[in-house]
Amino acid sequence: MNTFFALLTLLSLIAGGYYLIRLIICFSKGSDKAFYGKRFAIAFVVFLASGIGFNATETPEQKAEYEAHRQAQEQEKQQKVAEKGAKEEADKKALEEQKAADEKAKAEAQKNTPEYRVKEKVKEYVNGYAETTINSVTLNPDMGTEKDGDYVALVRLTWNRKNSGKTSKEMLEMYSSDMAARIYNDLPEVQELAVFWTVPYLNGSAKVSFERSNGGMAFTDKVFDKNFNK
Secondary structure, eight states, X not given: OHHHHXXXXXXXXXXXXXXXXXXXXXXXHTOOOHHHHHHHHXXXXXXXXXXXXXXXXXXXXXXXXXHHHHHHHHHHHHHHHHHHHHHHHHHHHHHHHHHHHHHHHHHHHHHTSHHHHHHHHHXXXXXXXXXXXXXXXXXXXOTTSSSXXXXXXXXXEEEOOOOOHHHHHHHHXXXXXXXXXXXXXXXXXXXXXXXXXXXXXXXXXXXXXXXXXXXXXXEEEEEEOGGGGO
8 A cells, every 4th residue: 555655646746746847837938827737736635645645554564664764864874973073073182182292392302402401501590690580591603613503692681689789780790700600511502601681770781791711701891881880
């Protein structure tokens, strides 16, 4: 019986499609539409009736088979969605891991540069200087030597202690000399050192310069502005 209703449904669908096309042609040409309109309505009614009849005569086995098929399709759909989500999550995780690995490799590569070593050593030295902060550390190639890998270090610091000009000058000279001595031992690539100081309390600035020589870093220049004379 199901086969009959299935065949009837198919035939009514074909007939309905044919009459619908003829109706459209009639509309476009302005001809009589009643003949094809009635037949399209009959085909539509037959289509509905055959569909109802097909569902009504469906056996429990067929219903179970249809339901199993529907559930299998739904499970397949859900599985594809889950697989897509898992793939996207795995791709995202792999991208994050690759990014982290690249950043780690970049950081490790930076640790092997002279700039990194000098900056880290200066930070270490400054930690021992009272109320001193680092503004910047710059490393420039030393154009005064023929050896590749020689540098001039420019260190800019701020001293925040409130002292007299004379005491401040003595402390800054001492800190500068200490840094130069330690650089001499720790950083053989640094041939020259210039330490620039800013002292907000005095509204003053200073520069102390050194150059590597036999046995240590020698003073080459000391400039303190007039505010250190107060």
